[in-house]
Every structure is written in structure tokens, then in C-alpha cells.
Amino acid sequence: MSNSPLVSHVHISPNRTSPRTHAIDTVTVHCMAGNLSVEACGNGFASPARKASSNYGIGSDGRIGMYVEEKDRSWCSSSAANDHRAVTIEVANDGGAETGWHVSDAAYRSLVLLLADICRRNGIPELRWRGDSSLIGQVGKQNMTVHRWFARKACPGDYLYGLHGQIAEDVNSELSGGKRKKPGPEQKKPAGFRCIIT
Ligand SMILES: [Zn+2]
Numbered sequence: 028m029s030n031s032p033l034v035s036h037v038h039i040s041p042n043r044t045s046p047r048t049h050a051i052d053t054v055t056v057h058c059m060a061g062n063l064s065v066e067a068c069g070n071g072f073a074s075p076a077r078k079a080s081s082n083y084g085i086g087s088d089g090r091i092g093m094y095v096e097e098k099d100r101s102w103c104s105s106s107a108a109n110d111h112r113a114v115t116i117e118v119a120n121d122g123g124a125e126t127g128w129h130v131s132d133a134a135y136r137s138l139v140l141l142l143a144d145i146c147r148r149n150g151i152p153e154l155r156w157r158g159d160s161s162l163i164g165q166v167g168k169q170n171m172t173v174h175r176w177f178a179r180k181a182c183p184g185d186y187l188y189g190l191h192g193q194i195a196e197d198v199n200s201e202l203s204g205g206k207r208k209k210p211g212p213e214q215k216k217p218a219g220f221r222c223i224i225t
Contacts, residue, residue: 028098031083031144033137036092038069040080040101047100049112051149052166054142055104056194057081057117057174058128058184065092068117078102083141084117089133091141097149105178109163113172114145118187128184139194143201153202154195171195 028051059068068084071077072094081103084092095101095115103115118138122129130138142154155169160176162169171191174182187194 040072040094042080043095044100053113055113081115081117087131089137127186156195
């Protein structure tokens with residue numbers, strides 16, 4: 028199982044279960060509830076006392092960090108069953124609770140590119156979102172989940188939650204080579220990415 032070549036910072040967390048026990052067929056987008064850099068997010072997950080982690084994190088500058096390799100289960104969504112099958116991604120917020128935990132355009136663009144990369148490498152043909160928690164595990168109908176379905180949390184924030192349909196559409200456009208709809212006029216791969224994962 029591979030990891031994303033879009034990662035530019037790696038800080039593996041001790042907070043993980045190795046290996047995951049289910050094939051990757053789901054993605055779960057989270058919000059940091061703070062404007063953390065990929066380095067600060069990794070430092071937080073480095074503490075065993077925190078008992079939390081995610082596979083990836085995205086800063087407001089669009090850079091992507093990795094904290095738990097895809098072969099391993101992160102401790103992210105308050106659900107072992109979910110995290111064994113999902114790739115989890117924490118996204119930094121450039122706005123507070125009053126904005127529904129807004130994320131920057133750079134972070135959004137990186138999120139779309141990272142999700143498309145995860146889908147390609149793991150054989151996920153497209154992202155499907157219906158906003159229906161009764162469909163958890165029915166990946167043929169819905170393969171995106173949210174933390175608020177598993178715990179009394181606002182995560183991923185109303186801003187990203189409301190964009191889940193758009194995220195699926197933008198990722199699926201990427202997967203189809205942009206034949207459907209362009210993700211946005213400014214959509215482009217953020218500068219500075221380099222592959223450091225082998
Ligand atoms: Zn969360």
C-alpha cells in the first residue's frame with residue numbers, strides 16, 4: 028500500500044493501529060478547529076497522551092503532511108470501524124467557529140488533489156456523498172463519512188460539511204481528467220510539492 032506523493036512533511040504518530048484491517052474504500056475529511064501548520068499538527072499527534080492522529084493533514088498554505096501511513100489505521104473519527112477503512116484528513120481552519128470552521132482556498136485545492144490521488148491509488152472509482160449517516164459502510168452509495176456521525180462533534184465544521192457534495196464533484200472531475208467540470212478557475216497543483224515517500 029502506498030502513500031501520497033503530494034506530501035511535503037512527514038511526522039509519523041505513535042497513535043495508530045498497524046496494520047489497518049480493512050481495505051481503503053472510504054474517506055473522512057476532518058477540521059482541525061484551529062489554524063495549524065502541517066508541522067504543528069504533527070507535533071500534536073506526536074504525543075501519546077493525545078491518543079489522536081490522522082493519516083494526512085493540510086495547512087492553510089495548502090501544504091500536506093502525513094502522520095499515519097495509509098497501511099495503518101489512524102485514531103481520528105471516534106470509530107475504529109470507520110478508521111480501519113477510511114483515509115482520514117485533517118484540514119486547517121483560517122476561520123473560527125463563527126465561520127463554520129472556514130478553510131482557505133489553497134487548503135481546499137490541496138484537499139481535492141489529495142482525495143483524487145487517494146482514490147486513484149486505492150482503486151476508488153469516484154467519491155459518493157449523500158449526507159446520509161444510515162448509509163455508513165454502503166460504499167457503493169456513499170464512500171465519504173464525517174466525524175459528527177460518530178461523536179458529538181461539529182467536525183468537519185459546517186463550512187466543509189456543506190461543501191461535501193462539491194468536494195465529491197471536484198474530485199470526480201479530477202479523476203475523469205477534467206472532462207466533466209473544472210474544479211475552479213484557479214485550480215492548480217500548489218507549488219513546492221515533492222515526493223519524499225518511497
Ligand atoms: Zn474530526
